[in-house]
Amino acid sequence: MLFENLNIIDPIKKALKLEGYENPTPIQEQSIPPILNGRDFLGCAQTGTGKTAAFAIPILQLMINKENPKSKSNHIKALILAPTRELAIQIGESFDSYGKYINLKTLVIFGGVSQNPQTNALKSGVDILVATPGRLIDLVNQKFIDLHRVEFFVLDEADCMLDMGMIHDVKRIITKLPVTRQNMLFSATMPNEIKKLVDSILKDPVRVAVAPVSSTIDTVDQSVYFVSKKNKRSLLIHLLEDKSIVSALVFSRTKHGANKITEDLVKSGISAQAIHGNKSQSARQLALSNFKEGKTRVLVATDIAARGIDIDHLSHVINFDLTNVPETHVHRIGRTGRAGLNGIAISFCDEEEFAYLKDIEHLTSKSIPVVEDHPYAISITSPIINNDIKKKTSSNRPSTKKSNSNNNFRKNTRKPKPKRI
Ligand code: AMP
Numbered sequence: 001m002l003f004e005n006l007n008i009i010d011p012i013k014k015a016l017k018l019e020g021y022e023n024p025t026p027i028q029e030q031s032i033p034p035i036l037n038g039r040d041f042l043g044c045a046q047t048g049t050g051k052t053a054a055f056a057i058p059i060l061q062l063m064i065n066k067e068n069p070k071s072k073s074n075h076i077k078a079l080i081l082a083p084t085r086e087l088a089i090q091i092g093e094s095f096d097s098y099g100k101y102i103n104l105k106t107l108v109i110f111g112g113v114s115q116n117p118q119t120n121a122l123k124s125g126v127d128i129l130v131a132t133p134g135r136l137i138d139l140v141n142q143k144f145i146d147l148h149r150v151e152f153f154v155l156d157e158a159d160c161m162l163d164m165g166m167i168h169d170v171k172r173i174i175t176k177l178p179v180t181r182q183n184m185l186f187s188a189t190m191p192n193e194i195k196k197l198v199d200s201i202l203k204d205p206v207r208v209a210v211a212p213v214s215s216t217i218d219t220v221d222q223s224v225y226f227v228s229k230k231n232k233r234s235l236l237i238h239l240l241e242d243k244s245i246v247s248a249l250v251f252s253r254t255k256h257g258a259n260k261i262t263e264d265l266v267k268s269g270i271s272a273q274a275i276h277g278n279k280s281q282s283a284r285q286l287a288l289s290n291f292k293e294g295k296t297r298v299l300v301a302t303d304i305a306a307r308g309i310d311i312d313h314l315s316h317v318i319n320f321d322l323t324n325v326p327e328t329h330v331h332r333i334g335r336t337g338r339a340g341l342n343g344i345a346i347s348f349c350d351e352e353e354f355a356y357l358k359d360i361e362h363l364t365s366k367s368i369p370v371v372e373d374h375p376y377a378i379s380i381t382s383p384i385i386n387n388d389i390k391k392k393t394s395s396n397r398p399s400t401k402k403s404n405s406n407n408n409f410r411k412n413t414r415k416p417k418p419k420r421i
Pocket of ligand 1: 020021022023024025028046047048049050051052053310312
């Protein structure tokens with residue numbers, strides 16, 4: 001399938017060519033025609049599938065069809081809600097790129113920074129507003145923003161918004177929108193709360209699920225290192241001696257942990273910066289752009305800060321801490337191996353995280369090869385998975401259980417494998 005076959009107008013096609021896009025991704029193939037036909041859309045898709053262009057391209061096209069291209073923007077016609085500042089900025093950049101040859105104005109607003117530049121920009125007219133929910137509500141309440149003429153509404157990463165406690169704000173924003181509008185909702189997972197939201201927002205939507213959460217990882221080469229909690233930082237420094245790790249996104253469960261890891265790396269002469277919610281917006285943006293430009297080799301992030309971050313050509317993802325939510329693991333490793341490229345994901349696993357590893361393997365129906373040849377290897381490995389554990393593990397439900405029994409472990413009987421990093 002080519003973009004040619006999707007009836008995309010020339011200025012957008014020209015911009016896509018400039019971006020180097022040749023063929024639509026599966027979600028784009030399935031979203032662009034119905035959205036152009038005015039249908040509501042429900043996409044079960046995660047970052048890395050090309051979902052941003054899946055809504056941005058048809059929205060731009062529909063807007064240009066309705067607009068006199070020379071007319072000045074005087075009201076917001078498209079509203080895109082995103083859970084994090086980083087994701088909002090990326091979406092804004094995508095609209096700017098795909099709309100490069102179209103005269104429509106995009107503005108991105110988010111909290112944690114002064115509102116003045118945002119309110120000034122709003123005064124000069126905006127067609128497409130990309131926003132995080134909190135700041136949007138603030139500016140609506142202060143009457144800087146009027147949403148009464150929004151024609152296109154996108155809720156991106158809805159499940160993440162739920163995780164971050166933003167759903168209440170989202171519902172309040174929806175009450176400010178006109179009744180007649182075209183809606184698009186994207187979510188990597190569909191917990192019940194999101195299903196309810198879908199039913200209340202979308203009218204007879206076209207439903208498309210692409211690359212189910214457990215199958216997007218086929219292009220990622222995964223391995224796991226068993227290591228005690230106290231030796232994880234030494235293991236990380238040891239692995240980073242390998243210069244073939246050009247860039248690594250390291251996931252830490254906590255903000256404090258992210259800071260500690262970063263400090264230790266820097267002390268060892270490895271360029272690293274941390275990105276998490278306690279950092280100022282400017283510090284986060286700087287860390288991200290330094291990493292994207294290759295100025296720092298390692299970016300240490302918490303899940304929420306990293307969600308949706310799009311980094312071209314990321315060579316490695318390192319899960320310093322395994323997550324207890326298997327779907328999050330898939331999101332994490334999806335940062336590498338993007339757009340069909342191969343990526344490498346290394347996970348550290350201590351005794352307490354062993355059950356998380358099994359949940360991940362269960363969700364993805366893949367067993368992750370264990371690297372045993374490293375200086376900090378511990379000798380506990382494969383669990384005996386009994387039916388009880390299997391029953392408790394569901395691919396749709398985040399697991400919170402911890403491994404608390406030695407019955408879950410047995411002595412390693414596998415032959416050592418060659419070191420793979
Ligand atoms: P997203 O899932 O929207 O975060 O997109 C993931 C990455 O895929 C981004 O770097 C996009 O620029 C890229 N991308 C999106 N659509 C295409 C396409 N049709 N061809 C090549 N790359 C794409």
